[in-house]
Amino acid sequence: MSFLVLLLAVSAACCLGFGFVLQQNAAQRAPLNDFLSPRLLLDLMRVPRWLGGIGLMVAGMALGAMALGQGEVSLVEPLLATNLLFALALSRRQTRQPLGRQGWAGLALLAGGVSVFIVAGQPHGGSAPGDPLRPWLIIGPMVGLGLLLTAYAKRSRLRSGPVLLALAAGLLYGVQDALTRLSGQRFASGGFAELLTGWQPYAVLALGVTGLLLVQSAFETAPLRMSLPALTAAQPIAGIICGVGFLGDRLRTDAVALTWEAGGLAAVIVGIVLLGLHPAMPQGTAARPRTAEAVPALQPQ
Numbered sequence: 043m044s045f046l047v048l049l050l051a052v053s054a055a056c057c058l059g060f061g062f063v064l065q066q067n068a069a070q071r072a073p074l075n076d077f078l079s080p081r082l083l084l085d086l087m088r089v090p091r092w093l094g095g096i097g098l099m100v101a102g103m104a105l106g107a108m109a110l111g112q113g114e115v116s117l118v119e120p121l122l123a124t125n126l127l128f129a130l131a132l133s134r135r136q137t138r139q140p141l142g143r144q145g146w147a148g149l150a151l152l153a154g155g156v157s158v159f160i161v162a163g164q165p166h167g168g169s170a171p172g173d174p175l176r177p178w179l180i181i182g183p184m185v186g187l188g189l190l191l192t193a194y195a196k197r198s199r200l201r202s203g204p205v206l207l208a209l210a211a212g213l214l215y216g217v218q219d220a221l222t223r224l225s226g227q228r229f230a231s232g233g234f235a236e237l238l239t240g241w242q243p244y245a246v247l248a249l250g251v252t253g254l255l256l257v258q259s260a261f262e263t264a265p266l267r268m269s270l271p272a273l274t275a276a277q278p279i280a281g282i283i284c285g286v287g288f289l290g291d292r293l294r295t296d297a298v299a300l301t302w303e304a305g306g307l308a309a310v311i312v313g314i315v316l317l318g319l320h321p322a323m324p325q326g327t328a329a330r331p332r333t334a335e336a337v338p339a340l341q342p343q
Contacts, residue, residue: 044112044113046112047109047112047113047117047118047121048121050105050106050108050109050112051105051106051109051113051118051121051122052121052124053102053105054102054103054104054105054106054109054122054125055102055121055122055123055124055125055127055128056102056125056128057098057099057101057102057105058098058099058102058103058106058122058125058128059124059125059126059127059128059129059130059131059132060095060098060128060129060132061094061095061096061097061098061099061101061102062095062099062125062129062257062261062266062270062273063095063129063132063133063136063266064091064092064094064095064098064132065086065092065095065096065099065257065258065261066095066261066266066269066270067091067092067095068086068089068091068092068095069082069086069092069258069261069262070261070262070265071089072085072086072258072262073085074262074263076259076262077196077259077262077263078192078195078196078207078255078256078259080255082255082258082259082262083254083255083258086258102125103250106118106122106219106222107222107226109121109122110219110222110223110226111223111226111230113165114165114166114167114285114289114291115219115220115223115281115282115284115285115289115291116163116165116281116282116285116286116291116293117160117165117291118219118281119216119219119277119278119281119282119285120155120156120159120160120278120282120306120310121156122219122277122278122281123152123156123274123275123277123278123310123314124152124153124156125274126152126270126271126274126314126317126318127149127152127153127317129266129270129323130145130317130320130322130323133266133320133322133323134322137321137322137323139320139321139322141320141322142320142321144316144319144320145316145317145320145322147313147316148312148313148314148315148316148317148320149313149317150313151309151310151312151313151316152309152310152313152314152317153313154306154309154313155305155306155307155308155309155310155311155312155313156306156310157306158302158303158305158306158309159302159303159306159307159310160306161302162294162299162302162303162306163293163294163299163302163303163306164293164294164299165285165291165292165293166291166292167290167291167292168290168291168292169290170288170289170290171288171290176287176288177284177287177288179287180283180284180287180288181217181284184213184214184216184217184280184283184284185213185214185217187210187213188209188210188211188213188214189210191206191207191209191210191213192206192207192210192256194206195207195210203260203263203264204259204260204261204263204264204268204269205260205264205268205269205272206272207256207257207259207260207269208256208257208260208268208269208270208271208272208273208276209272209273209276210256211253211256211257211260211273211276212272212273212274212275212276212277212279212280213276213277213280214249214252214253214256214280215249215253215273215276215277215280215281216276216277216278216279216280216281216282216283216284217249217280217281217284218245218246218249218250218253219277219281219284220281220284220285220288220289221242221243221245221246221249222246223285223289224240224242224289225237225240225242225243225246228240228242257269257273260273265323266318266323267318267319267320267323270318270323271314271315271317271318271319274314274318275310275311275314275315278310279307
């Protein structure tokens with residue numbers, strides 16, 4: 043792993059983590075009738091804090107795309123999962139909660155799990171499968187599962203809805219990261235002409251907008267601790283599956299390596315859950331009107 047990939051991926055995680063906190067601070071004040079509606083994004087565009095969070099998120103995605111251009115998806119995705127560490131750091135500053143045993147344990151598990159997975163798996167590039175249907179056999183079920191989770195979330199709304207929406211968004215973002223790398227490869231081989239004649243950049247845009255709406259709806263209806271862990275856990279898993287499935291990423295597959303890789307991913311998920319449930323994370327949603335008329339709580343902050 044090069045130092046440049048590490049620097050780009052961790053910088054991306056920092057921007058994403060800070061951006062998620064700022065977005066949730068604003069989205070929790072949005073009208074509940076905006077749930078899963080494009081009106082939600084239009085309402086939030088009037089809030090400076092949300093725009094700041096989106097700016098950080100865009101910067102994080104740009105840095106992540108640069109990291110994906112230099113390294114394998116199965117290497118970059120676990121590093122991007124550390125965005126939760128930065129989200130917790132900003133949340134701690136807002137709530138003034140100490141880390142305590144839970145925070146330190148979550149930090150150690152997340153950072154240690156990422157390190158174990160990378161050292162054991164030794165992600166490296168290889169030749170991508172030549173079958174043109176191979177990507178669709180992986181992307182199709184992932185997007186389909188995301189749609190099913192979204193449909194069920196719409197029915198459950200304030201109960202399990204936020205977690206399901208965050209899981210769906212994580213799956214879409216993982217696929218988006220994989221297609222971002224494919225788009226970068228097309229640009230490198232033929233410039234803008236090659237890039238814009240492929241379907242990949244348009245799919246990246248569609249997945250990004252859809253994922254953004256799902257995430258903001260999750261942030262709108264529940265505390266950050268309910269949604270961000272699910273999002274952070276689903277994205278790297280989806281990205282690794284795509285990387286190995288159709289991008290040609292290679293991991294060590296002997297029994298010992300697979301055991302350590304599985305253990306590393308399990309530690310990452312447990313660490314994510316511990317950090318996401320930490321008392322420092324924003325705990326509740328602010329009182330807000332049911333409709334978008336007269337939205338005093340959504341005035342610019």
